[in-house]
Amino acid sequence: MGKTVRESALDVLLKIEKNQAYSHLLLNDTRKKAGLDRRDSALLTEIVYGTIQRKLTLDYYLKPLIKKDLAKLDTWVLVLLRLSIYQMVYLDRVPERAVVHEAVTIAKSLGHKGISGMVNGVLRSFQRTERPSFDAIKDPVERLSIQTSHPSWLLERWIKQYGLEETEAMCMENLTPAPVSMRVNVVKTSREALLEKLVEEGIEAKPAELTEDGIIIEKGAVFETSAYLSGLMTAQDESSMLVARALAPEKGMSVLDTCAAPGGKTTHLAERMNNQGRVLALDLHPQKVKLIKQQASRLELSIIEAQALDARKLVDHTERYDRVLVDAPCTGFGVLKRKPDIKWAKSEKDVDQIATIQKDILQAASTCVSVGGLLVYSTCTVDKDENEGTVQAFLKENPEFSLDASLKDRLPKALDSERFTDGMVTVLPQDHHSDGFFITALKRNA
Numbered sequence: 487m488g489k490t491v492r493e494s495a496l497d498v499l500l501k502i503e504k505n506q507a508y509s510h511l512l513l514n515d516t517r518k519k520a521g522l523d524r525r526d527s528a529l530l531t532e533i534v535y536g537t538i539q540r541k542l543t544l545d546y547y548l549k550p551l552i553k554k555d556l557a558k559l560d561t562w563v564l565v566l567l568r569l570s571i572y573q574m575v576y577l578d579r580v581p582e583r584a585v586v587h588e589a590v591t592i593a594k595s596l597g598h599k600g601i602s603g604m605v606n607g608v609l610r611s612f613q614r615t616e617r618p619s620f621d622a623i624k625d626p627v628e629r630l631s632i633q634t635s636h637p638s639w640l641l642e643r644w645i646k647q648y649g650l651e652e653t654e655a656m657c658m659e660n661l662t663p664a665p666v667s668m669r670v671n672v673v674k675t676s677r678e679a680l681l682e683k684l685v686e687e688g689i690e691a692k693p694a695e696l697t698e699d700g701i702i703i704e705k706g707a708v709f710e711t712s713a714y715l716s717g718l719m720t721a722q723d724e725s726s727m728l729v730a731r732a733l734a735p736e737k738g739m740s741v742l743d744t745c746a747a748p749g750g751k752t753t754h755l756a757e758r759m760n761n762q763g764r765v766l767a768l769d770l771h772p773q774k775v776k777l778i779k780q781q782a783s784r785l786e787l788s789i790i791e792a793q794a795l796d797a798r799k800l801v802d803h804t805e806r807y808d809r810v811l812v813d814a815p816c817t818g819f820g821v822l823k824r825k826p827d828i829k830w831a832k833s834e835k836d837v838d839q840i841a842t843i844q845k846d847i848l849q850a851a852s853t854c855v856s857v858g859g860l861l862v863y864s865t866c867t868v869d870k871d872e873n874e875g876t877v878q879a880f881l882k883e884n885p886e887f888s889l890d891a892s893l894k895d896r897l898p899k900a901l902d903s904e905r906f907t908d909g910m911v912t913v914l915p916q917d918h919h920s921d922g923f924f925i926t927a928l929k930r931n932a
Contacts, residue, residue: 491526492569492588495533499565502538502827509534509827524707536576537569539661539826542635544568547575547617551608563601566592570609575617582613630654634661639834640819647870652914656868659916660822666703667694667920668714669722669754671785673761677701680718687711696900696918697727699757717785722750725820725913725923726866729813730754731896732925733862737762739808744797744851747774749781749790751813756787766807767792798843800850808859812851814844816865816872820915820922837869844876852884852930860890861928866921868914873924877910881928890927897925 489497498512513534517527537544545556548567556564570589573580586609593602623629627645631638634657644653668691670677677693681701684691689708694700701719708714709721729751735741737759746752746767756765767778772794782790797812817837818828848863855861863880865872881887889909897911905912910926 489520490588491522491530492533493592494520494522495530495537495569496562496566496592498530498534499537499569500562503561503565509538510825532577533569533573535826537565537572538830539823540572540576540635541568541830542632542637544571544575544635546620546632547571547612548608550618551611551615560597560601562596563593563605566605567608570605571612574609574612586610586613626650630657634658636660636822636829640829640832643834643837643869648868648914652916655916656914656922659914659919660826662823662919664723664823664921665919666708667722667724668701668703668708668719669697669727669750670699670701671718671720671753671757672699673757673785673787675718680713683713683718684708684711687713689713694724696724696898696920697731698898700724700727715784720750720753720781720785722754723821723824724918724920726750726921727754728897728901728911728913728923729811729862729864729925730758731898732864732893732927733809733811733860734896735759735763735765735809739763740805741765741809741811742807742851742854743767743811743813744800744847745769745813745815746792747771747777749778749792751811752778752790752792753781753785753787755809755811756782756789757785759789761787761789763789765790768795768797770794770796797847798850801853803854805854806856806859807854808856810851810855810859810861812848812861812863814847814863814865814872814876816840816844816867817869818866820866820868820913820924822922823915824921837871841872841876844872845879848876848880849883852880852887852928855930857930857932859930861887861930862925863928864923864925866923868912868922868924873912873926874907874910877926877928886932887928887930890929893925893927896927 494516498516570585573585574582590602590606593605620629620633627641636657670680689706690704691701694702735755735758741755743752747769752767769775775792775794778792817832822829891909893909894906913923915922
């Protein structure tokens with residue numbers, strides 16, 4: 487007999503804990519190997535993401551119930567207790583007795599009788615006792631850290647950059663499920679026609695509020711529809727859809743996308759050009775270049791050419807382009823609701839290291855911009871050192887570029903005007919329930 491959903495969840499969480507593996511890749515692999523149906527697959531995903539997302543809160547609930555330090559527990563025991571407490575607190579549809587019973591069964595199969603007895607005792611004590619209040623934590627940063635499960639160093643950084651109120655709103659938003667948003671392939675259909683087709687296929691969807699070529703899926707397996715399989719749409723967050731509008735490519739232009747995999751923005755650029763012109767998409771990893779080609783093929787976009795190349799080597803590239811996009815590698819602090827493991831895997835040192843890489847890529851890519859052309863720099867992080875800091879450092883060394891204040895005119899009116907600074911805009915997760923994102927447009931004047 488195959489593993490249960492909770493056994494599979496424990497396996498995935500242990501691999502993430504021990505190897506800093508990526509949760510979404512492990513989940514995909516586990517779902518395929520276990521052959522789970524849609525309902526069990528959804529439960530597995532919810533338990534894994536929820537346990538990672540709420541880790542500090544779960545440990546706060548566990549500490550009063552365990553005599554020794556949590557760090558001294560066997561890792562598998564701690565993770566089993568976390569995922570069990572997560573279900574008992576946050577999943578109403580799962581009976582608590584079933585959670586306790588299966589946790590004890592798993593403990594018996596993996597450990598000795600004493601461990602299964604301890605697991606049983608801890609979970610039954612949690613059922614009987616009142617949960618500890620967050621109000622008992624006097625330090626406001628520590629309290630926010632425990633309550634919303636974000637590392638203190640990251641909160642202190644955000645508070646300096648955005649203030650306590652914005653930071654708290656961002657943390658709360660990061661705990662909410664990310665919406666399933668799709669981008670309409672306007673080369674093949676319209677948003678209205680796609681919504682009608684999805685109704686016919688039993689999918690509940692609505693127009694996105696932030697972007698006119700976006701839709702939000704409210705119910706249904708959209709990736710199994712003929713509308714998806716025939717290339718009428720692709721998955722993309724609403725904030726991410728703003729990037730192609732910022733770059734404003736036109737029919738017949740030559741466009742360079744420097745850090746393109748898996749191809750979401752590349753294909754959006756080609757769609758905005760009505761599949762007329764040329765888009766060269768680059769990525770460091772050959773296996774990721776395949777993903778770009780697959781995306782272009784499914785959406786039937788013929789103007790995309792994909793190659794494996796380190797964008798930092800573009801200084802040796804002689805061709806010039808009307809539009810250049812640097813969607814730079816970053817810490818990913820804007821997508822924590824989708825990838826909660828990032829907040830535990832990254833450190834303050836990582837911010838400094840990745841900012842250096844961003845500056846190198848931006849500098850190299852800038853040499854490929856034609857005079858009068860546009861260079862867009864974007865990230866899916868909210869960290870100001872990776873965003874405004876990188877851009878200001880670049881402008882200081884490259885006086886031939888200037889911030890393009892007309893960026894605001896190309897982006898939706900729904901964006902909060904307070905988020906704009908000259909030719910830069912930051913979208914925080916709480917603004918539109920989309921990913922946290924940063925976009926700037928730079929014009930080459932000479």
